[in-house]
Amino acid sequence: MKTTAQRDQRGNFERTQEFVSPEVNICETKDGYVLQADMPGVNKDGLEITLEGNEITLVGHRHVERLNGELIFTESRDADYRRVFELDPAIDTGKVSARMEQGVLTLTLPKSERVKPRKIKVD
Amino acid sequence: MNSLTRWQRPQLSTWPGFGQLTSLRDEIDRLFEAPLAELARTSQLLSGWTPALDIYEDKDSVYVRAELPGMNKEDIDVSLHNGSLSISGERKTHEEFKEAEVYRSERFTGRFQRTVALPTAVAADKIKAQYKDGILSVTLPKAEEAKPKQIDVNIN
Numbered sequence: 001m002k003t004t005a006q007r008d009q010r011g012n013f014e015r016t017q018e019f020v021s022p023e024v025n026i027c028e029t030k031d032g033y034v035l036q037a038d039m040p041g042v043n044k045d046g047l048e049i050t051l052e053g054n055e056i057t058l059v060g061h062r063h064v065e066r067l068n069g070e071l072i073f074t075e076s077r078d079a080d081y082r083r084v085f086e087l088d089p090a091i092d093t094g095k096v097s098a099r100m101e102q103g104v105l106t107l108t109l110p111k112s113e114r115v116k117p118r119k120i121k122v123d
Numbered sequence: 124m125n126s127l128t129r130w131q132r133p134q135l136s137t138w139p140g141f142g143q144l145t146s147l148r149d150e151i152d153r154l155f156e157a158p159l160a161e162l163a164r165t166s167q168l169l170s171g172w173t174p175a176l177d178i179y180e181d182k183d184s185v186y187v188r189a190e191l192p193g194m195n196k197e198d199i200d201v202s203l204h205n206g207s208l209s210i211s212g213e214r215k216t217h218e219e220f221k222e223a224e225v226y227r228s229e230r231f232t233g234r235f236q237r238t239v240a241l242p243t244a245v246a247a248d249k250i251k252a253q254y255k256d257g258i259l260s261v262t263l264p265k266a267e268e269a270k271p272k273q274i275d276v277n278i279n
Contacts, residue, residue: 103192103257
């Protein structure tokens with residue numbers, strides 16, 4: 001978790017948490033939406049998904065083992081992942097499911113039954 | 124920096140080039156959001172996927188870590204050649220998504236390769252690699268002659 005402490009104008013310390021936005025793929029099928037987010041270093045226990053109103057917040061806490069060696073070169077970022085999305089009202093929020101595999105979160109958001117196209121029988 | 128991304132139903136756009144421009148803008152946003160170390164990596168728009176690499180060293184081994192989320196173990200190749208470690212592979216799209224309508228596609232798919240020159244000689248037959256939570260960890264034990272040794276100096 002990467003936290004920075006900065007002095008704001010009045011000289012008081014203000015702690016802010018830095019996050020990185022994970023890359024996502026979003027696609028829509030006739031049954032719902034599927035979102036895949038790249039969050040390497042995050043396992044099932046490090047995931048926090050919250051649904052509030054029509055917004056979904058994805059937070060992934062990185063858990064990467066500290067190595068005792070001397071660092072020669074680094075490109076990875078220490079921060080946790082966070083991204084917020086606004087949901088299509090057609091999504092049935094009670095049926096959202098998530099799966100975490102090798103650092104990729106797959107979120108399945110099914111549409112409510114009544115929104116799906118239906119044929120209406122004429123008597 | 125919090126990133127609030129609004130995801131809304133896309134309107135019918137009459138301008139076919141629109142999709143390309145939004146991804147360019149996202150790429151530029153990402154460029155400014157990143158710290159200087161990441162800016163040094165060439166932009167992914169131009170050169171394809173460059174997975175992040177970390178290299179550590181202690182007195183016995185060299186450790187290389189690569190961030191490769193969403194790969195199948197069989198699709199990752201690790202090889203050693205002339206003192207350089209090469210990590211390459213191919214990330215494939217899952218079959219079930221080929222039929223769907225795609226709104227956002229930020230994740231890279233396709234071939235990638237990264238080669239890094241190792242700081243010391245390593246024992247090629249003792250290299251171990253592990254793939255967990257989307258991170259590939261390669262442990263390369265140093266060759267005997269490369270390990271630091273204490274040499275006693277006799278002063279007559």
